[in-house]
Amino acid sequence: MTLPGTKFHIVAQDGYPVNRVYSVDTMVIPAGARYDVLVQGPKAGVSELRTLPYNSGKAGNQFPEATLATVRSEGEPMRPAALATAFAPVDDLAKEAVAARQTVIFTENKAGTLFYINHKQFDHNRIDFRAKLNTVQEWTIKNDSDEVHSFHIHTNDFQVMSINGEPQVNYGLRDTVDVPPRGNMVVRIRFLDYPGKTVLHCHILNHEDEGMMAVLQIDK
Numbered sequence: 001m002t003l004p005g006t007k008f009h010i011v012a013q014d015g016y017p018v019n020r021v022y023s024v025d026t027m028v029i030p031a032g033a034r035y036d037v038l039v040q041g042p043k044a045g046v047s048e049l050r051t052l053p054y055n056s057g058k059a060g061n062q063f064p065e066a067t068l069a070t071v072r073s074e075g076e077p078m079r080p081a082a083l084a085t086a087f088a089p090v091d092d093l094a095k096e097a098v099a100a101r102q103t104v105i106f107t108e109n110k111a112g113t114l115f116y117i118n119h120k121q122f123d124h125n126r127i128d129f130r131a132k133l134n135t136v137q138e139w140t141i142k143n144d145s146d147e148v149h150s151f152h153i154h155t156n157d158f159q160v161m162s163i164n165g166e167p168q169v170n171y172g173l174r175d176t177v178d179v180p181p182r183g184n185m186v187v188r189i190r191f192l193d194y195p196g197k198t199v200l201h202c203h204i205l206n207h208e209d210e211g212m213m214a215v216l217q218i219d220k
């Protein structure tokens, strides 16, 4: 996404206010992810909110540039409002003891029609992962395919520790983050409040529908 002449000031990710507001010229919004952004009206004139060309990988999809909206800026220039810089601090799970580690592997068949987590298609009668309430786990999400997958988990959100081995700034919790083709991501999750069954899945819906989903059981 881009809005030439203007920055996106990101104030929340997946519904969570960030602990530090950050500003970008362009942003990639993973399938299923949400960003809350503040934008200051551009100089007088017309600009276009656009998606940029995007390629999700050799086995993925190519999307052309497209105009989403035309922004018309007119009238007397206003004094810019002060931007928020921070919201409430967030827990840093880097400091927490890790109770267990799990690996989630995304794969797909050659034709790109069937999708797997840990080499299995979704079965709602099977429990794939387990966690204990009020503990922190560290999960490694591996993408062993040639296209992006969008890791999404229900109920408890996660802190991104690293992507392809690169440590990530902790702006706050997320529930949907892209895992690059042939890449990996490490996240930490604290399982709070709710025991029972929940799911994790790729948030690209045809992948999820064709099997890329798994069951997590959270025990008291």
Ligand SMILES: [Cu+2]
Residues within 6 Å of the ligand: 148, 149, 150, 202, 203, 204, 207, 208, 212
């Ligand atoms: Cu996917």
